[in-house]
Amino acid sequence: MRRASYVAPLLLIAVGVLFLARNLYPDLPLLDYTAKYWPVVLIAWGGLRVLEILVWAATSKPLPHSGVSGGEWVLIVFLCLFGMSLHTVRGVSNWWSEVFPFGGIEMLGERYDYPLAGEHAASAAPHIVIEDFRGDAHISGGDGSTVKVTGHKTVRSLDQAQADRVSDETPLEIAGDANNVTVNLHQEKAGGPLRISATLEISVPKGASVEVHGRNGDLAVNDITGSVSITSNNAGVQLKNIGGEAHLDLRRSDLIHMEAVRGAVDIKGRGSDIELDEMGGAVTVNGAYRGMIQLHHLAKPLRFTGPQTELNLEGVPGDIRMTLGDFTATGVAGPTRLSGRSRDVQIADFTGPLDVTVERGDLTLSTDKLPLSRIQAHSRSGDIRLSLPETAQFALNASTHNGDVANEFGAPLKTEKDRHRSSLRGSVGSGPAIEIETDRGQILLQKSGGQKNGPPKSEPPKNVLPKTGATPPLQKLEQ
Amino acid sequence: LLKAIRGPLLMVTLGILFMLDYSGGISFARTWPVLLIVFGLLKLGEYLGARNA
Numbered sequence: 001m002r003r004a005s006y007v008a009p010l011l012l013i014a015v016g017v018l019f020l021a022r023n024l025y026p027d028l029p030l031l032d033y034t035a036k037y038w039p040v041v042l043i044a045w046g047g048l049r050v051l052e053i054l055v056w057a058a059t060s061k062p063l064p065h066s067g068v069s070g071g072e073w074v075l076i077v078f079l080c081l082f083g084m085s086l087h088t089v090r091g092v093s094n095w096w097s098e099v100f101p102f103g104g105i106e107m108l109g110e111r112y113d114y115p116l117a118g119e120h121a122a123s124a125a126p127h128i129v130i131e132d133f134r135g136d137a138h139i140s141g142g143d144g145s146t147v148k149v150t151g152h153k154t155v156r157s158l159d160q161a162q163a164d165r166v167s168d169e170t171p172l173e174i175a176g177d178a179n180n181v182t183v184n185l186h187q188e189k190a191g192g193p194l195r196i197s198a199t200l201e202i203s204v205p206k207g208a209s210v211e212v213h214g215r216n217g218d219l220a221v222n223d224i225t226g227s228v229s230i231t232s233n234n235a236g237v238q239l240k241n242i243g244g245e246a247h248l249d250l251r252r253s254d255l256i257h258m259e260a261v262r263g264a265v266d267i268k269g270r271g272s273d274i275e276l277d278e279m280g281g282a283v284t285v286n287g288a289y290r291g292m293i294q295l296h297h298l299a300k301p302l303r304f305t306g307p308q309t310e311l312n313l314e315g316v317p318g319d320i321r322m323t324l325g326d327f328t329a330t331g332v333a334g335p336t337r338l339s340g341r342s343r344d345v346q347i348a349d350f351t352g353p354l355d356v357t358v359e360r361g362d363l364t365l366s367t368d369k370l371p372l373s374r375i376q377a378h379s380r381s382g383d384i385r386l387s388l389p390e391t392a393q394f395a396l397n398a399s400t401h402n403g404d405v406a407n408e409f410g411a412p413l414k415t416e417k418d419r420h421r422s423s424l425r426g427s428v429g430s431g432p433a434i435e436i437e438t439d440r441g442q443i444l445l446q447k448s449g450g451q452k453n454g455p456p457k458s459e460p461p462k463n464v465l466p467k468t469g470a471t472p473p474l475q476k477l478e479q
Numbered sequence: 480l481l482k483a484i485r486g487p488l489l490m491v492t493l494g495i496l497f498m499l500d501y502s503g504g505i506s507f508a509r510t511w512p513v514l515l516i517v518f519g520l521l522k523l524g525e526y527l528g529a530r531n532a
Contacts, residue, residue, distance in 0.1 A: 039497035046490030053483045068486030076490060080497075087501065 007048045011041070025325075025342065031086070032288075038083035042076065111154050112163035116198065118149045120174040120181050125207030125226060131184040134215040135198035141206040141224035147181045149174060151200035170196055187215075209244060227263060245281065264300075293322040308341040318349060334373065344382075358382065362441070368448050375434040383441040386434070387448040393429030398436035398443050405443040413445070481528060485521045492517045 022030050049067055056063055068076070122128075122145060130137065135153070149172065157163035170186045187196045197217065204210070209226030212219055216234035225243030232250050238257045239246055245263035248256060253271030264281035267274065272291030276283060282300040285293075288307050295302065296319045304311040309322070318331020327338065327345045334352025338345065342360040349366075353373040356363055359380045366387035372394055377384050383403075388394070396413055398405060405424040407413050413426035424445065436443055492514055500507040 036501065039494040039501070042490050042494030042497070044494075046487040046492075046494065049487035050484045050491070053480070053487070057480050057483075063480060063483045065483075066486055067483045067488075068490065073486070076493075080493070083497070 006052060007045055010048065011045065014041075032290075035083070035086040038079065038086070041079065041083075045076075110158075111156055112160065112167070113152050113154050114167045116149060116151045116153055116172045116185075116200065118172050118174045118183075120147045120176070121145065121178055122147045122181055122205055122208070123178040124205055125209070126178060126205060127180050127209045127226075128202075128204055128211065129180070129182045130202075130210075130212045130214070131182060132188050132213055132215065133185065133198070133217065134187045134196065135200065135217045136219070137198075137200040137202060137212070137214075137217070138220045139202045139204060139210055139212075139224075140222050141208060142203050143206065144203065145205050146203075147174060147183070147205075147208075148203045149183060149200055151198060153185065153187075153196055153198040155196050166196065290324060293320070295320040295322075309343075310337070310339045312337045314352065366446075366448055372432055372434075374432045375436075377436045379438045379441060381440045382438060383444070384436050384438050385444040385446065386436060387446040390447045393427075393431030394434045395427040395431060396434045396436070396445070397423075397425050398434070398445065399423040400438045400441060400443050402440040403438065403442045405445070407445050408447045409445060481521055481525045485518070485525075488521065489514060489517060 018030065018034075053063060053067055124145060126147065128139075128147060130139075137151075153167070153170070153172075155163040155166050157166065169189050173184045173186065174181060175184070176182045183202065185196075185198055187198070204224065206223065206225055208224050209228070210221055210224065211229045212232070214230065214232035214235055216232065218236040218238070219230055219232070220238040220240075221228050221242065222238075222240040224241075227244030227246065228239055228242055229247045230237055230250070231248075232253075234252050235250050236253060236255045237248055237250065238255075239261055240259045242258075242261040243263065245265070246258065246261050247266045248268065250256070250267075250269035250271060253269060255273045255275070256267060256271065257275045258265065258277065258279065260278045260280075261276075262280035265276070265279055265283045267283075267285045268287055270288040272289065274285065274289055274291075274293045274295075276294070276298065277296045279295075279298045280300070283295075283298055283302045283304075285302075285304045285306075287305075293304075295316055298316040301314050302311065302316060309327075311322075313332050313334060313336040315333035316329070316331065317333060318329065320327070320329040320332065322328075325343050327340065327343050327347075329347045329350070331349045332347065332351075334350060334354055336347070336350060336352065337355045338347075339357040340361070341358070343358055344361045344364075345356055345358060346364040347354065347356070347366070349369065351367070351369050351373070353375070354365065355374075355376045356365070357376075357378045360382060361379060362382040363377050363379055363384045365375065365377060365385070368389050370389055370392060372388065372392050375386070375394075377386065384398075388409075400422050402420045403422060404417075405415055405422045407415060407424055409428055412428045413424050416423045416425070422443070424443065496507050496510045496513060499505055499510060
């Protein structure tokens with residue numbers, strides 16, 4: 001008879017934990033993790049089974065005829081097929097090479113460096129294309145009228161002769177006419193397991209537009225008045241002082257940093273962090289970014305579409321910081337529309353209409369700007385706290401299906417309580433509609449003290465929200 | 480014993496090869512013969528073990 005194994009129950013527990021994590025933290029990119037780490041299941045499964053058999057052998061228990069049964073092999077084949085297809089579909093990043101800066105064949109052999117240098121005459125505003133690039137490049141605009149490339153390429157090889165041969169096969173070529181310059185290192189010609197990477201400094205005329213098609217590596221572009229277009233499988237991108245538009249299409253990226261880009265910005269792909277500062281044009285972000293997203297001073301509208309977050313607004317005079325679990329904004333110009341699955345939201349100093357919907361999370365909204373516009377805030381599960389100037393005028397309709405309401409605006413607003421449900425309704429002066437609704441959580445309507453032309457106050461109001469930073473927990477509301 | 484752990488060891492090897500592939504190091508298309516080698520080595524160990532026994 002076949003001995004019962006511990007492996008199956010352990011795998012079952014692991015699957016259970018995964019699904020539980022998915023339910024508790026819907027923003028966890030579990031599908032990406034699965035696509036990346038599914039071979040770990042094979043390793044763990046096999047490793048546990050080996051251990052188990054070794055323990056049985058050491059304790060002189062009878063060993064099974066074979067360590068993996070026919071049925072299990074079928075399961076393994078299905079697992080491999082499933083994992084491989086998921087990996088292909090998701091096109092996920094390799095965490096491994098981030099942990100260890102080497103991988104596979106690159107561990108073998110030695111580094112051979114070859115210097116690179118080249119120059120090409122160009123017009124005042126040329127279009128520069130860098131083809132099929134692997135490595136790091138820094139492109140900067142200057143006063144000259146040439147495209148000048150310096151740097152080195154690195155070949156990993158077992159011997160010098162092979163490295164030399166590969167280096168000869170992959171020359172630096174700068175071609176084209178004065179208006180269209182193409183830089184090509186022919187790195188794709190290095191066949192077999194050999195990898196060639198290059199580090200380039202490229203200086204271009206100030207008026208240049210730059211187009212890079214990269215495989216992997218970091219790209220920095222600064223001080224040009226033309227546009228920038230980058231496509232890459234894996235890149236970190238830094239742009240600074242760009243006069244034209246910027247289009248990025250990156251299958252994955254660890255950091256996208258842009259500073260002072262005057263044209264429209266369009267970012268597509270998946271990756272980790274995004275930092276945008278002083279953007280002059282409209283910004284469109286479409287993709288899965290799991291790290292910290294920081295936006296400062298966007299003059300034009302922002303359209304952000306992620307797998308679980310949608311954000312549209314007309315401008316960001318202040319800052320926005322976004323992670324998977326939090327959204328903090330100070331100074332946004334509406335109409336602002338934010339919808340997300342599970343995150344705590346804090347928005348301060350907003351102007352224009354505001355519409356926030358999250359499935360799970362606390363909402364903290366505050367403004368001291370008058371007049372108010374329409375405000376809508378919905379959370380399926382979470383507290384909602386709204387701070388308005390003392391002199392604000394509005395028509396409120398706030399309700400919680402399971403929780404309490406607290407009101408600092410006094411008599412014009414009526415509190416009703418029916419078993420678990422509470423509501424706060426009424427008008428303060430005549431103003432725009434404010435709708436607040438949560439299925440489970442408290443609602444708190446506060447006075448903020450920011451209105452400068454309001455009546456003088458004898459003492460500062462209580463519970464004023466800090467403008468930035470962490471919010472103190474909502475005070476306990478007694479029935 | 481070798482016969483019993485042959486399957487699990489092959490599974491571990493398979494997993495490691497896929498991990499190597501995803502790490503961008505070296506593709507599975509090139510490393511798959513490692514599976515044959517591991518299988519062969521285990522078989523060899525089995526025969527040697529049986530002869531010595």
